[in-house]
Amino acid sequence: MSDTPVVVDEAIRRLLADLHPLRTAPTPLTDALGRVLGEDLHAPFPLPQWTNAAMDGYAVRGEEIRGASPVQPITLTVIGEIAAGAVATHRIGSGEAMRIFTGGRVPEGADSVIRQEDSDRGAERVTITSERDVGRNVRMVGSDVEAGALVLTRATRIGPGEISLLSALTLTDPPLHRQPRVAILSSGDEVARPGEIDAVRAGARLADSNSPTLAALVTLAGGVPIILGPIRDDPVALAAAVRGTGEVDLILTVGGVSVGDHDHVPAVMDSLGAEVLFRRVRLRPGGPTTAARLPDGRLWIGLPGNPVSAMVTFTLFAHPVIRHLAGEVPPVPRPCMARLGTAVARHATLELFVRVSAQPLSPDGVLVVEPTGGVGSARMTTMRGARYLVRIPPGPGRAEAGTLLEATPFP
Amino acid sequence: MSDTPVVVDEAIRRLLADLHPLRTAPTPLTDALGRVLGEDLHAPFPLPQWTNAAMDGYAVRGEEIRGASPVQPITLTVIGEIAAGAVATHRIGSGEAMRIFTGGRVPEGADSVIRQEDSDRGAERVTITSERDVGRNVRMVGSDVEAGALVLTRATRIGPGEISLLSALTLTDPPLHRQPRVAILSSGDEVARPGEIDAVRAGARLADSNSPTLAALVTLAGGVPIILGPIRDDPVALAAAVRGTGEVDLILTVGGVSVGDHDHVPAVMDSLGAEVLFRRVRLRPGGPTTAARLPDGRLWIGLPGNPVSAMVTFTLFAHPVIRHLAGEVPPVPRPCMARLGTAVARHATLELFVRVSAQPLSPDGVLVVEPTGGVGSARMTTMRGARYLVRIPPGPGRAEAGTLLEATPFP
Numbered sequence: 001m002s003d004t005p006v007v008v009d010e011a012i013r014r015l016l017a018d019l020h021p022l023r024t025a026p027t028p029l030t031d032a033l034g035r036v037l038g039e040d041l042h043a044p045f046p047l048p049q050w051t052n053a054a055m056d057g058y059a060v061r062g063e064e065i066r067g068a069s070p071v072q073p074i075t076l077t078v079i080g081e082i083a084a085g086a087v088a089t090h091r092i093g094s095g096e097a098m099r100i101f102t103g104g105r106v107p108e109g110a111d112s113v114i115r116q117e118d119s120d121r122g123a124e125r126v127t128i129t130s131e132r133d134v135g136r137n138v139r140m141v142g143s144d145v146e147a148g149a150l151v152l153t154r155a156t157r158i159g160p161g162e163i164s165l166l167s168a169l170t171l172t173d174p175p176l177h178r179q180p181r182v183a184i185l186s187s188g189d190e191v192a193r194p195g196e197i198d199a200v201r202a203g204a205r206l207a208d209s210n211s212p213t214l215a216a217l218v219t220l221a222g223g224v225p226i227i228l229g230p231i232r233d234d235p236v237a238l239a240a241a242v243r244g245t246g247e248v249d250l251i252l253t254v255g256g257v258s259v260g261d262h263d264h265v266p267a268v269m270d271s272l273g274a275e276v277l278f279r280r281v282r283l284r285p286g287g288p289t290t291a292a293r294l295p296d297g298r299l300w301i302g303l304p305g306n307p308v309s310a311m312v313t314f315t316l317f318a319h320p321v322i323r324h325l326a327g328e329v330p331p332v333p334r335p336c337m338a339r340l341g342t343a344v345a346r347h348a349t350l351e352l353f354v355r356v357s358a359q360p361l362s363p364d365g366v367l368v369v370e371p372t373g374g375v376g377s378a379r380m381t382t383m384r385g386a387r388y389l390v391r392i393p394p395g396p397g398r399a400e401a402g403t404l405l406e407a408t409p410f411p
Numbered sequence: 412m413s414d415t416p417v418v419v420d421e422a423i424r425r426l427l428a429d430l431h432p433l434r435t436a437p438t439p440l441t442d443a444l445g446r447v448l449g450e451d452l453h454a455p456f457p458l459p460q461w462t463n464a465a466m467d468g469y470a471v472r473g474e475e476i477r478g479a480s481p482v483q484p485i486t487l488t489v490i491g492e493i494a495a496g497a498v499a500t501h502r503i504g505s506g507e508a509m510r511i512f513t514g515g516r517v518p519e520g521a522d523s524v525i526r527q528e529d530s531d532r533g534a535e536r537v538t539i540t541s542e543r544d545v546g547r548n549v550r551m552v553g554s555d556v557e558a559g560a561l562v563l564t565r566a567t568r569i570g571p572g573e574i575s576l577l578s579a580l581t582l583t584d585p586p587l588h589r590q591p592r593v594a595i596l597s598s599g600d601e602v603a604r605p606g607e608i609d610a611v612r613a614g615a616r617l618a619d620s621n622s623p624t625l626a627a628l629v630t631l632a633g634g635v636p637i638i639l640g641p642i643r644d645d646p647v648a649l650a651a652a653v654r655g656t657g658e659v660d661l662i663l664t665v666g667g668v669s670v671g672d673h674d675h676v677p678a679v680m681d682s683l684g685a686e687v688l689f690r691r692v693r694l695r696p697g698g699p700t701t702a703a704r705l706p707d708g709r710l711w712i713g714l715p716g717n718p719v720s721a722m723v724t725f726t727l728f729a730h731p732v733i734r735h736l737a738g739e740v741p742p743v744p745r746p747c748m749a750r751l752g753t754a755v756a757r758h759a760t761l762e763l764f765v766r767v768s769a770q771p772l773s774p775d776g777v778l779v780v781e782p783t784g785g786v787g788s789a790r791m792t793t794m795r796g797a798r799y800l801v802r803i804p805p806g807p808g809r810a811e812a813g814t815l816l817e818a819t820p821f822p
Contacts, residue, residue: 029623030623030626033627033630033631044612045612045614047791047792049611049614049617050614054787054789056669056674083600084599084600084601084644085599085600085601085602085615085616085617086601101669102669102716102717103599103601103617103716103717104601139789143789143790144789144790144791144792145791145792151792151795152795159627159822160624160625160627160628160631160722160794160821160822161624161722161791161794161795161796161797161821162795163620163623163624163627164620164621164623164624164718164722164791164794165620165791165792165794165795167618167619167620167623167624168617168618168620168718168791169618170608170611170612170618172608188495188496188514189494189495189496190495190496190497190514190515191496197581197583200460200581201455201456201581203456203460203461204496205496206460206496206514206579207578207579207580207581208578209574209575209576209578209579210575212440212441212574212575212578213571213572213574213575213578214571215441216444216570216571216574217571219444220444220571233495258467258512258513263467305513305514306513306514307575307579311571311572311575334771334772336772336776336778337772337775337776338776339776360745361745361747361748364777364815365747365748365749365750365777365778365815366775366776366777367747367776376465378465378550378554378555379554379555380458380555380556380572380575380576380579381458381555381556381562381576383571383572383575383576384562384563384572384573384576385572386572404775404776410572411570411571
């Protein structure tokens, strides 16, 4: 392991290389939103479950109303009504119809549902004045999902559409990956401990803004945040805190990764026998980001302590790790392309990740983005209203206004 | 109130016309994610709170190292070190420097922080070999946020960037709008009651897929879902259920809005003295969507019972109502533009909302979308993997492949 900085994509590759999704367990649908399916699921029965009417109207044998029109109406005998959920006891015979409502089971013998607007809505006898619904308005059993068909594949993230299918198929305890538990350990002697709010207001301490912010980011990534800091700027305290994280799946420390005398993360990683994956990344903001794999296999990502750098590097490095632990494959959100609204000076050798807001769309359908502030990490207000991180490749001069660039959604 | 169908935008306009965000209350930051600020907030103190170093290095008087280079190094006396959070007790005088770390308070007299890479890192005396940091690496107090400045405006939705600012400024109990409580009342005699899973598997009943799906959609919209169904297809039961919804802010019923004999929603709205806002909307799927304002001012949206129609009409009509109750202004998510990958037949007189998946980006930066299935509501699988609803205006012929159309994100 050298101290040579790696590029962003290589850093992500190293983090994900030996990472495996967490175990799965049957999970009630009420807890499923945003979680990830651990197995392929097949339909225990077909959808629709029965051949049913797509309209309110009359179930008929289509051939018998061919040619029906206002001047040549056709009259049938209504032999009954099909209540919702009920099964018709009679087969539709010649000259017969049954009243039926949307979703009702189409009786044997019928192949068409004539919409009621094309009838006189008769109760005993019905007169039909159009042939347009011959062979129509019938949803065949299994026409959406056949029994036994693959309905959802493993690694699918569960959203409302998936909940709809799972509940319709009574798959109410699907096998989902466990949610990653993520320890958040901020550090800094200048950072206020909980309750020291007066010291912050007096200008003697900094608030620990990183812990609640990273907790929100972990939650949005689908993890369970566990705030364990802030801790002191001290290698012994840091090592003890990392050792004491307990049943967590990922450790995020914040601060202590620069090259100054008080930046203990790399030394403590070594002292714990961790395999360091990278010590610097060729980007701005967030260059000092450091990562290691502990002897027990868990990842430890050391984020920079600057709040902007911490948010940016969480999004680039910790977010895909959490998504992959949660079961998503591939875990890296595919960026979209966006058009830069204002020129930004490039860096000669580093990738820049600029926080941008999304502007009203240009008429040609391309997302136009506008930097929320400077490129560096000094201004917390650059995260206010930031919707994307735009990636500006290294090089001379500027990324000009109008350039199409990769934009990673910011949660 | 006539039964004339309204267009989608008019239906949304009527829903939002007399709607007001719910009351606000001081809310802990740990509960703030996704909620909406009820007041403008101003900074109680500046950010940064003190003038601080942007680098690890040496605080100096910049004028004194002008001209420093490897061949003409300049040596200063190190009069101390500024620990994190500490205030220097000495002013930097002529020929002096202090060791400082990122975030440390820049002492009186200094206006520059020389990065340690440009020095011999001396402890007693330091030799500096570059002038590039003259006047640099100092973050001035208040340079990000001045004391008293407006930091967040009312109606801002709280994300990680906002949590970062609020916690840095010790605004840990901001005034947030209450989350809307949303009653979900599915109906249908053919729908299984809780526990009737065997009847569903035997093909005798339909699972109540609408309740869990709408609960997920309410959650994603920022509301609190309260499942009160399924109830029977009966106007007395429906009226009693709506009357018994209690402390909810919005009522969603599912089913009972078509023109069939068993569709009781409009009649029950009338019987409860509700002001009907619209009885049909000129769209597909979801035309029978009905909405009313109850005498106590609460909205009741009657969604169609078909699962696909319910999801589409929730997204178009209920989602913005929930967002506005939650405090967002304007509440309608701005659609993006997307390029249709495959031609879709238009409807002569109705707007179509087609479920589409998002494809890898075309090189020109335009989102390309592909229908997940048919235009109608018959197939639940069209919601699987759906990322947007694409709006196809009425007209003759087809919306051709390559057409740019409005796409509303599907949660």
